[in-house]
Amino acid sequence: MLETGPPVCTHMQENLQTSRGFRGEKQTITSREMKTIAVLILASGLCLCEPGNDENNDRAFQRSSSTSCCDVCSLTSIGEKMGVLGEKVASMAERITLLETKLGDTEREVLELRSITGGTPRVAFSAALLDSGSGNTGPFSVATPLKYKKVFSNTGNNYNPSTGTFTATVSGMYFFRFSMFNNLAQTPNSVVSLMKNDERLTSVWDVSGSDSNDMGSNAAVIPLVAGDAVYVELMASRLVYDDGMNYNTFSGFLLFTM
Numbered sequence: 461m462l463e464t465g466p467p468v469c470t471h472m473q474e475n476l477q478t479s480r481g482f483r484g485e486k487q488t489i490t491s492r493e494m495k496t497i498a499v500l501i502l503a504s505g506l507c508l509c510e511p512g513n514d515e516n517n518d519r520a521f522q523r524s525s526s527t528s529c530c531d532v533c534s535l536t537s538i539g540e541k542m543g544v545l546g547e548k549v550a551s552m553a554e555r556i557t558l559l560e561t562k563l564g565d566t567e568r569e570v571l572e573l574r575s576i577t578g579g580t581p582r583v584a585f586s587a588a589l590l591d592s593g594s595g596n597t598g599p600f601s602v603a604t605p606l607k608y609k610k611v612f613s614n615t616g617n618n619y620n621p622s623t624g625t626f627t628a629t630v631s632g633m634y635f636f637r638f639s640m641f642n643n644l645a646q647t648p649n650s651v652v653s654l655m656k657n658d659e660r661l662t663s664v665w666d667v668s669g670s671d672s673n674d675m676g677s678n679a680a681v682i683p684l685v686a687g688d689a690v691y692v693e694l695m696a697s698r699l700v701y702d703d704g705m706n707y708n709t710f711s712g713f714l715l716f717t718m
């Protein structure tokens with residue numbers, strides 16, 4: 461039995477008791493060994509405390525020992541909670557990365573839509589030959605641009621009905637189409653062509669047969685630079701007929717800029 465000293469845990473007492481020899485001989489326990497044993501007990505989380513000789517000291521030790529045990533238990537609990545929180549933070553980080561990727565994709569789509577709806581110049585027109593009345597246009601001694609005077613639309617104001625000419629203000633790819641109705645004579649005599657500056661692009665031709673109500677159309681998709689002129693030319697000595705039905709038309713629009 462130890463006669464003096466602070467109360468110790470059961471395991472420590474047992475260890476100290478077994479330190480006596482087989483013959484009950486008292487053996488010396490150094491202070492370093494005592495500290496080592498105490499640290500091992502605390503580290504293992506064993507909290508089995510029993511009263512010693514001094515009740516006052518016991519109560520104080522119990523309180524101290526109990527507090528140490530709670531501290532160890534609390535640290536263990538905090539560690540477990542930290543582990544759970546760490547997993548949740550990692551999961552949230554993955555979701556944030558996914559959301560950032562989706563946000564980037566959405567921003568690119570918005571920019572593309574803006575370039576289509578607001579960033580591209582809007583150019584489109586459509587017109588018919590006669591503003592009113594009926595009858596033939598032509599013949600003329602020289603090839604002459606047809607002046608389509610009944611304007612259905614002219615967004616961008618690039619088409620001039622007083623000259624019949626579309627003049628590009630922006631460089632890009634354009635679509636143009638025109639139609640022709642012959643001159644109602646028993647022998648038709650109608651030829652018109654789509655022109656780009658002085659270049660003949662496409663034509664409609666009707667100069668033979670007995671059918672006086674033929675008509676046709678043609679079109680082209682062409683690149684233009686600012687300043688290029690596009691119009692429909694009536695060949696020299698030819699003529700076309702129109703009335704309120706608007707058979708002869710000239711239309712075009714910008715597909716995309718270049």
Ligand SMILES: [Ca+2]
Binds near residue numbers: 668
């Ligand atoms: Ca014909």
